[in-house]
Amino acid sequence: MNPTRPGAGWIEVIAGPMFSGKSEELIRLLKRAAIARQRVQVFKPKLDNRYSDGDIVSHSMMRIPCEMVERTDEILPRLDPRTEVVGIDEAQFFDETLPGVCGHLANLGKRVIVAGLDMDFRGVPFGPMPTLLAVAEEVHKIHAICTSCGAPAAYTQRLIQSDELVVVGAAGAYEARCRRCHEPEGAPPASEPWLFSPGEPAEEESS
């Protein structure tokens, strides 16, 4: 349900790096909906169970109960028809069918609030997030504080070596960095031409 037009479904996305407050903002919006006596259901992917089963927990220890699902196609069968607001956290870990599920929920008249990492630790757009950002009616792109210099941070720096794209639950494995301080590992993938090494301005053409 769109808060300004009751009964009209829509999608809003909260995107940013780790520590930017995505979970806090999702929890804040969902708690306000509950205060307004709207029925709320919250989902997150099972792979992320850092703190506890059945809760979304922010880095500042705000929490709200949630349903853990292993796959995107578990969301619709679990939907209570009376639910008015659907929250989804860690959306980057769902597959490419998530935007379609969110669109379906919005078409049913639900307010869908999705939070997720817009880029992985390399700075590459993450999973279904780019599509969600495109189809959402409202986008909140939020920043953390760069751990190196204190500037607004849009990137997530991985501090440990791993061959895996996703390393969940390793305390101290990530920190927030701004564009200048972010150090992507290895060479940027050829498919991501906007990535170049931090601190190295694009080469100027010599005349």
Ligand code: ADP
């Ligand atoms: P996200 O879901 O985006 O990872 P959370 O909502 O879980 O973020 O946590 C946000 C909280 O993390 C902030 O309110 C703050 O207390 C804490 N925090 C820790 N490190 C940072 C940082 N570098 N920048 C901003 N907040 C930070």
Ligand code: ZN
């Ligand atoms: Zn910085």
